[in-house]
Amino acid sequence: MRRVLTDLTAASGMGPSLLDASMYDATVALALAALKASVGLSDPSTVTGAQVQQALSQINDPNGTIVRTGTEAFKQAIPLISAGAAINYDGASGPVDFDSSGNIFQNLSLYQGQAGAFVDVQKFDCVTSPSCLALP
Secondary structure, eight states: OOHHHHHHHHHHSSOOOTTHHHHHHHHHHHHHHHHHHHTTOSSGGGOOHHHHHHHHTTSBOTTSEEEOSSHHHHHHHHHHHHTTOOEEEEETTEEOOBOTTSOBOOOEEEEEEETTEEEEEEEEEOSSOTTOEEOO
């Protein structure tokens, strides 16, 4: 389990729910992009939405240093971004790799309620291929 989901469970006393990983990734991706967009500005508070949008495509460089989830990983990303180094954010929901249309593909699971809990019945790999092949 990725670090953020462990932290979430420890903080809330409950396991992760349906959108927790995706919402976490959206927040962190936005923060990383805002930081990236502000590099070199004399006043970082002047960063624009257009600059952040452009920077979103720069936080998932396949040749960059992998940045994972959690507070410590975010702290490690700050000096990398400030120094102009390439990063590759690998989030709680999986790789946060934007395609040319700005979409991100994640692995999916078909789940079913059993004895008061959700149980994965089948998992699908939608990261490797948009055809979302069933995983063994």
